[in-house]
Amino acid sequence: MKAKKNVLLTGGAGYIGSHTFLSLIENGYNPIIIDNFHNSKKEVINRLEHIIKCKINLIEGDICEREIVLKAFEKFDISSVIHFAAFKSVEESVTKASYYLSNNIIGLLNIIEAMRIFKCNKIVFSSSACVYGDKEEMPVSEDTHRKFVNPYGQSKIICEDILETYKNSADLRYLILRYFNPIGCHESAMIGEDPKSELSNLMPNIAQVAIGKKPYLEVFGNDYNTIDGTGVRDYIHIMDLADGHVAALKKIEIEGVNTSINLGTGKGYSVFEIIRAYEKVSGKKIEYKLCPKRSGDVPIIFADIKKAKKVLNWNSKRDIIEMCRSSWQWQLENPDGY
Numbered sequence: 001m002k003a004k005k006n007v008l009l010t011g012g013a014g015y016i017g018s019h020t021f022l023s024l025i026e027n028g029y030n031p032i033i034i035d036n037f038h039n040s041k042k043e044v045i046n047r048l049e050h051i052i053k054c055k056i057n058l059i060e061g062d063i064c065e066r067e068i069v070l071k072a073f074e075k076f077d078i079s080s081v082i083h084f085a086a087f088k089s090v091e092e093s094v095t096k097a098s099y100y101l102s103n104n105i106i107g108l109l110n111i112i113e114a115m116r117i118f119k120c121n122k123i124v125f126s127s128s129a130c131v132y133g134d135k136e137e138m139p140v141s142e143d144t145h146r147k148f149v150n151p152y153g154q155s156k157i158i159c160e161d162i163l164e165t166y167k168n169s170a171d172l173r174y175l176i177l178r179y180f181n182p183i184g185c186h187e188s189a190m191i192g193e194d195p196k197s198e199l200s201n202l203m204p205n206i207a208q209v210a211i212g213k214k215p216y217l218e219v220f221g222n223d224y225n226t227i228d229g230t231g232v233r234d235y236i237h238i239m240d241l242a243d244g245h246v247a248a249l250k251k252i253e254i255e256g257v258n259t260s261i262n263l264g265t266g267k268g269y270s271v272f273e274i275i276r277a278y279e280k281v282s283g284k285k286i287e288y289k290l291c292p293k294r295s296g297d298v299p300i301i302f303a304d305i306k307k308a309k310k311v312l313n314w315n316s317k318r319d320i321i322e323m324c325r326s327s328w329q330w331q332l333e334n335p336d337g338y
């Protein structure tokens with residue numbers, strides 16, 4: 001029997017990393033997690049072990065410490081890397097710019113350096129729709145001019161450019177995945193979204209209102225030029241996103257593609273549309289309060305998904321009702337998170 005390929009998941013205990021871990025297992029890979037639990041809880045590891053019924057290879061440590069990254073490569077014969085580890089709060093990045101830039105950039109540089117030393121040349125990188133800044137024409141395709149409107153977005157653009165730089169010098173094969181808005185949980189509802197940081201995104205906040213933990217949802221802005229005045233986003237089920245990583249990995253194992261790909265559904269939903277969908281699946285009334293717009297929020301963004309279909313032969317399968325149902329299932333079965 002052929003040995004399973006070792007895939008290093010930096011930030012593998014986080015929201016997207018933990019779900020991708022399970023998709024990789026299902027597809028016959030051997031994922032190895034490196035995480036410092038800055039924004040994730042150790043219970044994630046227990047839950048993953050419970051689901052897969054065996055121990056996980058885990059390195060607890062900070063990827064900004066070069067020695068820790070080198071030790072991971074020394075210990076395991078890593079065939080490829082999926083690099084999730086980063087700080088991700090747009091709001092926090094504005095007040096702590098150097099903290100964000102250094103964690104996100106130094107982490108990537110240490111990973112690339114270790115890959116070069118250990119002759120591992122395949123990497124999938126977590127980027128974000130925020131590299132499109134405040135673009136007005138929709139949908140956004142991958143060749144849209146990138147522009148940052150906050151330090152988090154700047155860190156993603158710099159990291160994308162670093163990968164391009166190393167393409168020749170380290171013979172790197174990379175796929176940059178630009179995520180839109182992942183929501184929902186694994187079908188077991190044993191893992192889901194429960195960061196240590198404050199939840200600032202829409203769906204977990206709606207879930208908290210539905211379960212009675214918050215009295216109302218704050219809706220930021222209702223006079224945008226959109227279908228009903230509220231912000232429009234492209235939401236994608238977390239397991240569709242996780243499967244997109246497996247497709248990306250398979251692609252770079254076969255060819256050196258070195259490109260960027262949007263992972264979204266290609267459809268935008270307004271805040272009010274999401275509230276209605278959530279009310280339908282939960283049977284709960286979602287109270288809300290209109291609040292001023294937040295600086296840095298764009299009115300509308302959704303993905304052009306043609307390239308994902310063409311290059312990865314991947315597209316999302318779950319619709320918005322299924323996404324809301326999944327989020328509600330996580331909330332009901334884990335009212336206090338992990």
Ligand SMILES: NC(=O)c1ccc[n+]([C@@H]2O[C@H](COP(=O)([O-])OP(=O)(O)OC[C@H]3O[C@@H](n4cnc5c(N)ncnc54)[C@H](O)[C@@H]3O)[C@@H](O)[C@H]2O)c1
Pocket residue numbers: 010011012013014015016017034035036037038039040061062063064083084085086087088103107126127128129178179180181182195
């Ligand atoms: N969730 C989203 O909406 C979204 C959207 C677009 C892009 N992204 C990107 O996807 C990636 C994963 O996002 P997520 O939602 O799973 O975030 P997350 O915070 O849940 O997971 C990130 C993980 O990385 C770890 N980490 C951070 N810095 C580290 C370091 N220096 N060393 C070791 N571990 C470190 C954290 O502890 C956490 O477990 C990030 O790069 C993020 O920027 C996320």
